[in-house]
Amino acid sequence: MEKWLLYSEIHRLKRKGFSINKISKKVGISRNTVYKYLEMDPMEVAEWMAATKVRSKKLDPYRDKILNWLKENPDMSSAQVEDWLKEHYGKGMQIVGEATVRRFVKELREQYHIPKVTIPRSYEAIPDPPMGKQIQVDFGEIKVKDMNNQERHLRFISFVLSNSRYKYVEWLDRPFTTRDVLRCHENAFQMFGGMPEEIVYDQDCLISRDENAGDLILTVEFQGYVKERGFRIHLCRKSDPESKGRIENVVGYVKKNFAKHRVFTNLEKWNEQCLRWLERTGNNNVHNTTKKRPVEVFALEKPHLRPISSTINFSSVDTASITRSVRKDNTVRFLSNRYSVPLGTYKHRRDNTVYLEIKNDQLRIRQSPDGQVLASHKIDNHKGQLIQDRQHTRDRAKGISTYMETISKRFNNAEIALEYLEKVRSNYPRYIRDQLQVISKAINKNDQIANQALEYCLSQKLYSANDFFDIVDYLIREGGIMHESSESQDQIKPANPIDEAVLRAKPEVRKMDVYMNVLKGGAVG
Template identity: 55%
Template sequence: MDKWLMYMEIHQLRKKGFSISKIARKLDIARNTVYTYLQRDPEDMTEWLASIRTRSRKLDPHKELILTWLKYHPDMSAAQVFDWLKEKDNRLMVGESTVRGYVKELREIYHIERTHPTRSYQAVQDPPMGEQAQIDFGQTKQKASNGKEVKLYFISFVLSNSRYKYMEWLDRPFTTRDVIRTHENAFEYFGGIPNELVYDQDSLIVVSENSGDLILTSEFQGYRQERDLNLRVCRKADPESKGKIENTVKFIKKNFAKHRVFHNLDQWNEQCLEWLDRTGNGKIHNTTKKRPAEVFIEEKQHLRPITNKKTFHNKMSITRTVRKDNTILYQSNRYSVPLGTYKKDKMVYLIITDDGRLVIHDKAERNVIADHRLETGKGKLVQDRNHTRDRSRGIPEYISHLAAKFNNPDQANDYLENIYHGYPRYIRDQLQLIRRTIEELDEDLMNQAMEECIKKKLYSANDFSDVVEYLKRQRLLNTNPKPPSPAVHPIKSLNDADESILLAKPSVRDPKEYEELFKGVVI
């Protein structure tokens, strides 16, 4: 409603004897707003409206961006708008209530309605600190960067007292081995083990409830005994007993995952951890009115310490995308691969060995391209020296070393010096390309390519590579020459008659003969 019309409506209802509360309910506004409007006379109201028309607000520079989000995603909550703004600019100094009011105003002005799905829950008393964690699975469908839709799966953990959360994502369904691995990661993230773990009846963990005597999957039963875990499985259709994790799953879907574009699993999990720090555990909880990260500092002291840290190795081969800096991400650490491995959407296989090694295989060739010691910390770069540029050797020495591989080193040295003068800024890349090219050649072919480039004055690594490919094709043609073409015979005439007959012409009569014939004929 327009502010001036609201002002007139409030004063009219007040004159009719309506109370402050009834006016607020009737106009669907706060009672403080009613008090404020009643205290202003028409002159004050006019001056105030004029001032707010010219007053700039903190979120005005982001108005078009927020409008775009709301128009494309009408069901987007103000809380998610707040999180996305913080993700775009973590220096933005604005409160969530300000964002909520701004979004509400934009919805009213531009008529963007939002539906609110409802579900009833019964309040449950919070357990003591360190007593309980709830675990559940979820899945979403996300739009990928290539325009297609992908299905993602996640497991989420929440400490029932502090509401401190953890989650991990996969681009395939979870296995029991994945569940055990993520439990270990969650305990490490929490810094301890809760006294009780509450689950839904999931087939990866529970075979049967058996009237209270749980029958677990064999693999998870072994893990339970090793860690001495106290489990409780909820009954079916009993959301109140695990309402905290259900709210967490819903929060993850609607605040983190909704409308977010999926690029690759590594980046997705990185964004997930950042979201946990920024919003999942950093934002004031709607029920407790406290930040989970702050309450967790105290609850962490009540968790059972991890006395025998379990190193869990995934013997299954998993895939990772090679990043632009020629590294892959595994459990929040970066591991190097050889320079030049990166290509768009390049995938590699990872295998974790029993002795704590991370072995990286090329997905296409299936050969080992890297072998690292598995790092147990987080945020570390594990780099093999062979995967870095050799900066200890200068360019002149590099040229001499490369020229020595040819039959005529002096001639090759002059050729490489010419490339150096033509591409001084990219000489190392040029030399590396020539080195990789000749590694696959025999001596005759590499020397022939050098002679051909010098003859035609082609001073470039790419030209050298093109000449090599041309010589390879020529060698292939010489090895497999084309079969001789069949002899061409003249076409024989079907008629055996003398050609003089074919050249004969019919006789032509004199027109006077026709005139004599037509004399006396009436036409």
């Protein structure tokens, strides 16, 4: 809201008896700002507005440069302007926020009439494929409220016959697996009463692993299904939703017309409601493009579909769960999160493929489709998270204990040695591994002398690896003998020669009576 209008509105509400708090909420500003406007008179507001128009801005020193960029590149975004400023000026540029750059660029565009140019994509109307030739498939997701007003994350797969626009939708309250996708295909074919020659997909990880210059690399599970059913597949380019317009429209239609504002009770009822919605609305309403009801055109298209055999037994198709590769850090990526597997699962230059299985809200990671479960985690609905089982992390405490036992066994009396090492650990808990390495290095010098050093350290209570190392060094130099200090060794030799008579001289010692006499005021005798 423009400042003058804001000033007028605040004073109008105040005259009507609104409290400061009510005014603040109504106009969308803080209470302190409301107080500031109420304290100003119209002249002060006018002067204030004039001052704000001419005040300097942080990006004024770069105005000409930014203006040239915008003139040369009218489609340049404010985010790119910010990046170029950092690139060209680096630390010399004043610290500014994204919003500051965005406002500054907007003002320059308005002031110099530089509209942001967008390069429109050229579209071409494509005739509908012949009846029975093509189905388009895509996935969608939405968050809805349940009966307890809790948010639920639901996902769905949608199918649409490209000619008649007849639709089928199926929902899950968890992520889809490849097995789920294949089961939904079978359900859709049963619903349509046949299958097409070709199916168009997005490049979803459940269906394709990669695209090599146009050559599709399908997942093993989906490849087996395609081979058994015998339809052709066409994958749209990544990040190109406009190339599959029919199904994109269906996904948006399902979200907005069926799911939005609907209360979730349970998955079975939700799917039943969706089927009734398809019958009532999704397939019954006149289509905006064809101007026909999908259900009526479908009656003509159905005979053109290829007949299907009985429902496939998925055990005859390689329909193991989603495949993933174990990363170097012994984690597996799933839905933008990382899930841990036991240490050592990753093998350098070997096949690190694992199989993911979804059961309710649990993610199971298997070594083979029906093999041992390596890890089981609760699925996290957030993104960018590391979900880690403590059993999969390195037990550092256990590693230290094993290390201590290994070192203690290198002494003649392993039990006493272990007691000594525990004392060292107590003194240096944070550096115990370093302490053990120093002790191990000392033992390597001479294991027999190390036993003598251990006895001496225990007797003198020297619970330090450095002390132990020094004792070993000393014993090696002295031939394995720890010398006791003697009176002769304790004598200090004078730096300069002194008469031995002087050294042997003893000072006179007065009797106690002399000092008592002095204290009483007498003279020294």
